[in-house]
Structure formats: structure tokens, C-alpha cells
Amino acid sequence: MPIIKRECIEHIREVADLYDIVSGYVQLRRSGGNWKGLSPFTVEKTPSFFVLPEKKFFKCFSTGYAGDIFRFLELKENLSFIEAVEWLAKHYGISLEYGENRYAKSYSKNELLEIHEDAAAYYRRNFRESPDVQRYWTETRRFSPEAAERYGIGWAPKFDRGLLALLRRKTYTLEALQQCGLLLWNENDPQNFRLRFTGRLMIPIYDVQNRVVAFAGRIIESSGDFSKYINSPETPIFSKGSMLYGLHRARKFVTDHFTIVEGPLDAIRCWENGIQEAIAPQGTGITEVQMHLLRRYASKLLCLTDGDGAGQKCALRVVELSFRAGLESRIIALGEGDDPDSLLLRDGRAGFDRLREEAMIPFMARVLLPRGEASTAVEREHFLKKIYEMIRTADSEVTQNAYLDELALHLNLDRRAIGNDFRNFCGDTKFAIPGGVRQGASQGEGKIKGKLHTAEYDLLSLVLHYGHFGQKIAYIIDDGWLSGEHGNLLQKVLNEVREDLWEGPRENSPVFSESELNELFSILAEDSDVEDPLEAVNACIRSLYTAFVKQKLASIDQKISQQRKFTKDKNLLDDVNFFENLQAEKLHLRQLLISCPKIEGVK
Helix, strand or coil, rough: CCCECCHHHHHHHHHHHHHHCCCCCCCCCCCEEEEEECCCCCCCCCCCCCECCCCCCEEECCCEEEEEEHHHHHHHHHCCHHHHHHHHHHHHHCCEEECCCCCCCCCCHHHHHHHHHHHHHHHHHHHHCCHHHHCCCEEEECCCCCHHHHHCCEEEEECCHHHHHHHHCCCCCCCHHEEECCCEEEEEEEEEEECCCCCEEEEEEEECCCEEEEEEEECCCCCCCCCEEEEECCCCCCCCHCEEECHHHHHHHCCCCEECCCCHHHHHHHCCCCCCEECCCCCCCCHHHHHHHHCCCCCCEEEEEEHHHHHHHHHHHHHHHHHCCCEEEEEECCCCCCHHHHHHHHHHHHHHHHCCEEHHHHHHHHHHCCHHHHCCHHHHHHHHHHHHHHCCCCCCCHHHHHHHHHHHHHCCCCHHHHHHHHHHHHCCCCCCCCCCCCCCCCCCCEEEEEEEHHHHHHHHHHHHHCCCHHHHHHHCHHHHHHHHHHHHHHHHHHHHHHHHCCCCCCCCCCCCCCCHHHHHHHHHHCCCCCHHHHHHHHHHHHHHHHHHHHHHHHHHHHHHHHHHCCCHHHHHHHHHHHHHHHHHHHHHHHHHEEEHCCCCCCC
């Protein structure tokens, strides 16, 4: 399949004016050599969004988003990378040039979307023609027929080949049929398909552009299938961890918060009772990517969870991830055996409005310290560590202190003691409290632009800013030398470099998560005025290599120390051999310290 040529994409990047595009969404004011304004991705009162025209990057400090003009459109308009390129080409009147892609598949995203539209229409027609299924919907589930029409509810018959026949008549490509997720096939006989969904109520899943991209199939009592839900698998148009059921409609009604429930039928019940901001995960646990997606539209999250242990566990996960994403979360835990669907059926919207919301710390204390003041010291320590782990991720010291105040008040503990305990916890885990020096898991430190960072961070910055060093660095650095967040990120970049796949951070890359892309773009947005980049690279390599070898030496010393504690006269000969081998290994490692690897000059 032809794709847009890389040269054409770079031409669009060069011609397109980031300020011109962004100013259509937010008012920008000059701030030195840059532009500053309110974040277009969230609601805020203090401007934290910057456009850096010289670098052609943006950076949003309130959400953590960063990137180029393509990424801005991807985030703001929920476009794919190619859709963003096409949008800009049309906006600036640039003709697109196409070439062949070594990774391209012979089907298009539009073809997969058309397959899902055909399937959705087919399932809806079956629903309207199936009286038993309609009775299940109206009598068992107690939804109205109008609700089925509103939300596109369908039916996949138990023994049916009609959908497959329909898709074959449409002459979709074999590759598209294999990748759409609606069909199962055998690699030994790739044209012999069978249906993934049979005997199930079909709930269409829409992306934020209101396009059907997947389905959730739920059994009805007569189906005899033990799995309550079967969901569409990951496909080129559907990622479970980065989409939320109902977001396409809930975002239109949201004011300051979303209400998250367990499944799609819970969300539909909420909508039917006027709780229009309800959304649900896609058959998996909530993810960090989904939380950042919600952060674009609201600043708060209300979690309406089942009252059992599984519901509490799910709510804990929501609380932790929402906190990291900068969302204020509150919890409504229902009674044992209750769920949002049964509650709203029984008591309606009035019952929902009577429920008591719990803030983060009271909820976590109730779940993790169920015995209250009778909890043991170990239980209380575990709870405090859990809370500290979350609070330390807050993006400001003011926010951290506010939560520490609340923690001390709720547990009736001395505020000064809580503060000292928190600082000790952060120090023990080498965490940099906002406003302090950046630290990481690496033992070595380099220095760029007058700031202290880990050697992994500095080397990653050098690879991004001075790409011509990439290949030589990739073949010197051993993955065992790297640790911490930036070590993992550097490892991914160097793997791409080794495979000759590195083209800089890009949204359509399957390698990097959204948070990793934000970090890569943020580093690229920084200035990197290094007097001697080659020397800086070798200094980082030296730091990482030395730290790795010293760690090995320390490990040997520890083995020697432990062995001496258990030395017995009858095993003296074995002990002597053991110590001699370790001492020889130490000598070898010390020799390695003398010959540290480095790269030579790169023009």
C-alpha cells in the first residue's frame, strides 16, 4: 500500500506554522522568544502551555503533553499521524507524494472502519428481527427499545454465516478481513474464516470521532456460553488500553468530572438516568493512557464501583492512576451485591444523588486499614508507603503539602512527623521532590546546561539532539548498564537505532507509550548547548560503564563477606578455592575499569 513519502512529511513540517495552528485553539501571548497561553488540553487558570517557534515544538506543563505540529493535531483532534499529515497538507495546499513502505499492509484504516460500519448495521438489523433478544433487552435488562436504537445495540445470531457472506460480497481485501478482529482464521488456511461473535448482544464501541471501531459482545441467558463478555481484540483501529467506552458522547456533556463505571451496560444505565458523563473501560483494567485522555476534558473523576472486594481493588487502581494523571478522584463504593445497574434500576437518579462520595485518603484508609485504629504498625506502615508513593508524584510541593495535611488530620497524627516521614521516604527511594535536583536510579551523573541529571538522561538527550552519534553509541552501550525510567527509554531508542528504524519520536510508533513520547518531545524542546558533544557522550558512557563495573565489584565483596561468616574448618579447601575465584574476578573487573570504552570523533 502506498504511503506518504518521508520527504513530503518533512516538507509539511517545515512549511507548517505551529503558532498559526495553535492560535486557532488558544490565545497566545509573547513570552521572551516563545509564546504562552492556557492549555488547550485541560481547564486551567494559570497559563502553562508554551509554543517554541524556533524548535517547532509545544510543551504543556499542566498535562505533560509535548510534541510537534503533527502531535498537537493528533492530541487535540484525536487524529492518527497520517490524518494529521493529510489535514495540514490540505490546510497549506500541499500536494501529497506517495511511496512504498516496507512495513505497509495491503489494507487501509478506512477499510477496517467500513467493515465495522457494515457489521454494526448487520447486528442492528438482526436485533430488530429477533423478538427473543428484544425481550431480553426490555424485560430482563429493563432497557427501553428506544435505548437500543440510541446506542446502536445489535445481535450476533448463534449459528450464522450472514455477516461473513456480507463482507465477502463487499470484496474487502483478505488482509483487512484478517485484521478487523470480527473474524477468526487459521494461518494454515487463511481464507477459511469463522465468526468471533455468535449468540451475543452486540454493543458497538465508538472512537471520539463517533466511528465504530470495535464491539463488546455480551451473552444472554439462552446462549449457554460461560464467558459474560467477549471483546474485540487489539486492531489497527482499536486499542483497549487507550480508549474508553462512551467517551465519544460523554465528553460533550462533561462539566468538571467524568463518572467511571465497570462496563458498557452500566454506562448505558447511567445515561438513561441522566448521568451523561459516564464512561467505562474496554474490558481491561483502567490504564494510565486512559487517565491522561480524560484529563484533556475534565479535572475530576468520580468512580462508581461495585461493593465487593473486586470493586474496591478496581477503585484503588483508579485512585492511583488518576492521581498520577493530575485528576482529582472521588469514590462511591456501593453496598455488597450492588452495582450501578441494579442501584439505578431500583432507586433511579435520586438514589445516585444520595450516595456519599469519599475523597482519596479516607477511601484508601478504609480499604487498606479496615480495622482502623486497631491496625498493626506493619499495616499502618504499608498504608503510609502506599500514600507517600502517590503523593510524591504530585507536580508541586504545595499540592504535596495539602495531601500531607489531609493525611495527618485523617489519621490523627502529628503533621511534623508525617512531613519528616514523607521526606525520609522520598530520600530512601532517591525521589526528587519538585523543586529539587533531578535524580534517578543510575549511579552516575553527568552535567548538561548547568543541571544535574542521571547519566541515562544526559545520554538520551545527546542522542536526541546529536543524532549522528546514535549508531556508534548504540553499539557500545550494553543494556545492563542502564536503569531507571530514562534508562529504559534510552534502551528503546538505541534498539530502534540498531535496527535502522529511528526517525525521531513519532505518534504512530508502536514502540513508545504516550508518556514516553511526551518525555522524548520534552527533552527535544530543551536547549542543548553542549560545548563538546563528543566529550559529553564519552563522559556519559564512562559514568555508566564505571558504575556498572563498580556494582559488580560490590556484589563480589558482599559474597566474600557472607562466605566468611559461614567458613568451617572442614570446608577450608573449598573456601580457599571460592575466595581465590572471586579475587581473580575482582582483579579482572579492576582491569576493565582502566579500559573504558568510548566513541571516536564523528563528523
